[in-house]
Amino acid sequence: MSVASLSPAAAPALAGPGLSVRLGRIAFLALVVLAYAIIFAPIVMVVVTSFFDQEIVSFPPDALTLRWYVNAWAQRDFARGFVTSLQIALAATAIGVPLGTAAALALVRARIPGRGLINTFLLAPLAVPAIVAGSALYMFYLRAEDWLDMDIKATFGGLVAANVLITIPWTVRLVTASLAGLDRAAEEAAANLGARPLTVFRRITLPMLRPGIVAAALFSFVASFENLELNLLLVGPGRTTLPVAMLSYLEFRMDPTLAAVATAQIVMVSILMLVTDRFVKLSRIV
Amino acid sequence: MGTLLLDGVSKRYGEATAVARVDLDIRQGELVALLGPSGCGKTTTLRMVAGFIEPTAGRVVIGGRDVTRLPPHSRDTGMVFQSYALFPHMSVADNVGFGLEMRKVGRAERDRRIAEALRLVRLDALSDRLPRQLSGGQQQRVALARALVVSPAVFLLDEPLSNLDAKLRAEVGLEIRDLQKRLGLTTLMVTHDQDEALAMADRLVVMEHGRVLQVGSAEDLYERPANTFVAGFVGRCNLLAGTREGTDVFRLASGAAVPCAPDATARGGMLAIRPERIEVAPDPAGAGRLKALTYLGARTEYHLELAGEAIVAVTPTPLPDDPRRRLAAGDPVRITWVPDAARVIPLDSAESPAR
Numbered sequence: 001m002s003v004a005s006l007s008p009a010a011a012p013a014l015a016g017p018g019l020s021v022r023l024g025r026i027a028f029l030a031l032v033v034l035a036y037a038i039i040f041a042p043i044v045m046v047v048v049t050s051f052f053d054q055e056i057v058s059f060p061p062d063a064l065t066l067r068w069y070v071n072a073w074a075q076r077d078f079a080r081g082f083v084t085s086l087q088i089a090l091a092a093t094a095i096g097v098p099l100g101t102a103a104a105l106a107l108v109r110a111r112i113p114g115r116g117l118i119n120t121f122l123l124a125p126l127a128v129p130a131i132v133a134g135s136a137l138y139m140f141y142l143r144a145e146d147w148l149d150m151d152i153k154a155t156f157g158g159l160v161a162a163n164v165l166i167t168i169p170w171t172v173r174l175v176t177a178s179l180a181g182l183d184r185a186a187e188e189a190a191a192n193l194g195a196r197p198l199t200v201f202r203r204i205t206l207p208m209l210r211p212g213i214v215a216a217a218l219f220s221f222v223a224s225f226e227n228l229e230l231n232l233l234l235v236g237p238g239r240t241t242l243p244v245a246m247l248s249y250l251e252f253r254m255d256p257t258l259a260a261v262a263t264a265q266i267v268m269v270s271i272l273m274l275v276t277d278r279f280v281k282l283s284r285i286v
Numbered sequence: 287m288g289t290l291l292l293d294g295v296s297k298r299y300g301e302a303t304a305v306a307r308v309d310l311d312i313r314q315g316e317l318v319a320l321l322g323p324s325g326c327g328k329t330t331t332l333r334m335v336a337g338f339i340e341p342t343a344g345r346v347v348i349g350g351r352d353v354t355r356l357p358p359h360s361r362d363t364g365m366v367f368q369s370y371a372l373f374p375h376m377s378v379a380d381n382v383g384f385g386l387e388m389r390k391v392g393r394a395e396r397d398r399r400i401a402e403a404l405r406l407v408r409l410d411a412l413s414d415r416l417p418r419q420l421s422g423g424q425q426q427r428v429a430l431a432r433a434l435v436v437s438p439a440v441f442l443l444d445e446p447l448s449n450l451d452a453k454l455r456a457e458v459g460l461e462i463r464d465l466q467k468r469l470g471l472t473t474l475m476v477t478h479d480q481d482e483a484l485a486m487a488d489r490l491v492v493m494e495h496g497r498v499l500q501v502g503s504a505e506d507l508y509e510r511p512a513n514t515f516v517a518g519f520v521g522r523c524n525l526l527a528g529t530r531e532g533t534d535v536f537r538l539a540s541g542a543a544v545p546c547a548p549d550a551t552a553r554g555g556m557l558a559i560r561p562e563r564i565e566v567a568p569d570p571a572g573a574g575r576l577k578a579l580t581y582l583g584a585r586t587e588y589h590l591e592l593a594g595e596a597i598v599a600v601t602p603t604p605l606p607d608d609p610r611r612r613l614a615a616g617d618p619v620r621i622t623w624v625p626d627a628a629r630v631i632p633l634d635s636a637e638s639p640a641r
Contacts, residue, residue: 183371185371186374188365189373192361193385194385197359204373210375
């Protein structure tokens with residue numbers, strides 16, 4: 001809807017649409033604005049309060065400051081948590097996306113008995129509350145440590161393994177959708193032109209799935225990076241993710257440092273999305 | 287370049303038969319069209335030639351080489367897909383060059399042949415575009431060039447015109463035919479559109495229920511259909527049930543006697559008469575009656591009734607002063623045809639389901 005069509009100068013009353021139509025348009029526009037406001041209000045609040053000077057947030061602010069950003073930077077736990085979260089999310093994405101892509105290919109292409117069941121199983125981590133999955137993993141890790149006589153909980157490997165569980169349903173979901181929309185005739189055309197099956201996969205199938213896989217990697221990374229509940233019981237001293245570090249900080253302090261950290265995260269994820277969108281149009285896939 | 291031989295090729299899916307013992311011998315440079323309604327097995331046959339479906343029985347021989355058990359990539363066929371199946375992430379030139387790359391043709395030679403193929407389909411100016419930046423007709427021509435550039439032994443066309451709008455269809459059909467003749471391509475084409483098949487093919491193969499009903503030139507099929515299905519599928523046809531008496535009299539089910547061609551061998555069956563072979567004239571004493579007529583500009587269609595049978599006649603629209611121009615629904619008419627235009631087609635060869 002263009003703004004011009006609403007301005008009286010551009011739409012003379014005689015020639016323009018009827019009153020009820022115009023009222024309808026205004027109501028529709030109001031609804032759209034309201035929806036966006038509801039979606040963005042919390043984000044805007046977080047960003048704005050991160051610049052408020054007083055420790056207990058109140059409106060209007062006494063003054064604006066950057067000191068919470070300085071404080072966040074000074075907190076060793078946040079810096080370390082950020083690095084840990086980044087490492088875990090990257091590793092989990094690097095492992096989970098190829099696995100999930102392979103699973104999606106098998107589910108869509110191969111004639112596997114019980115396909116529906118396997119599909120549901122792979123998507124389950126999205127359906128099970130993460131805190132439940134986290135507790136279950138925690139107990140499983142303790143048991144496994146006994147059996148194998150090695151550390152799993154609070155190790156890098158243990159955390160990555162848990163986060164792979166977050167990345168798999170996203171990948172299976174998005175790559176399955178891409179595969180469903182893929183024109184198989186293109187693969188046949190490649191075979192017809194002399195390409196062997198592996199060449200067809202490398203040169204045709206994979207490039208055609210690229211948007212879905214890139215989107216899967218992005219969502220997997222973000223979901224893993226910002227995950228709190230699953231990692232909550234699995235982290236240990238010296239190896240804490242950023243969301244867990246933020247929760248710990250919140251137990252003792254309520255100042256806008258967290259808002260500063262959150263703002264930094266929002267900026268990071270937004271940049272990631274914008275950069276990704278330059279390569280594949282996310283709006284076409286998700 | 288080569289020949290294509292199908293020898294008893296069959297495909298069964300469990301109990302169901304998709305293609306039943308198809309024999310076909312295509313000469314070097316010939317264009318043969320598989321024609322039939324959807325589900326008749328024509329596409330399955332084409333895909334068995336390309337190697338995407340493995341026959342249950344029979345042999346596929348390309349240029350003297352038995353390729354029945356070979357995978358698609360080692361068959362040397364060039365297929366144009368119904369959806370064109372262009373590689374969306376590659377430029378026009380890269381699409382066309384893909385087959386050459388797979389054949390390990392060197393860069394310089396490849397570029398030369400890509401340019402040549404694109405010139406052939408008049409797309410040389412668009413070689414850097416992506417498929418989605420092209421119109422449907424242009425995409426079609428890229429698909430043609432991509433299949434042609436590798437000089438396949440057999441050229442396969444799957445409903446090549448079905449995604450084009452009506453105006454473009456005839457034009458592109460002629461273009462493909464011209465290209466195929468000039469390059470001497472041995473071609474197998476699949477279509478459900480009889481006009482397309484009649485206009486493009488040297489020989490047509492009419493299929494139904496997985497079986498070949500008749501093979502022949504456009505004229506063979508139209509003038510001498512082997513059975514009622516072919517008669518009804520290739521062009522329009524009036525089919526009247528009854529039996530032949532003597533040499534040139536056909537007794538309709540209602541008891542009326544009408545003339546028929548003496549050369550037909552069948553006794554019982556269907557009398558097949560093309561609508562344009564039937565003459566209609568106003569006649570108060572005529573045995574027929576005009577139920578309705580449709581003025582179509584160049585042609586006029588008469589929906590007639592003769593001895594309880596519905597008959598359609600089509601003639602070039604008569605001149606304004608012709609008495610036929612004054613005919614109206616309900617008028618009695620005289621319906622005539624030359625005996626040779628009415629052929630008796632045996633019933634038993636038609637519409638028996640495939641096993």
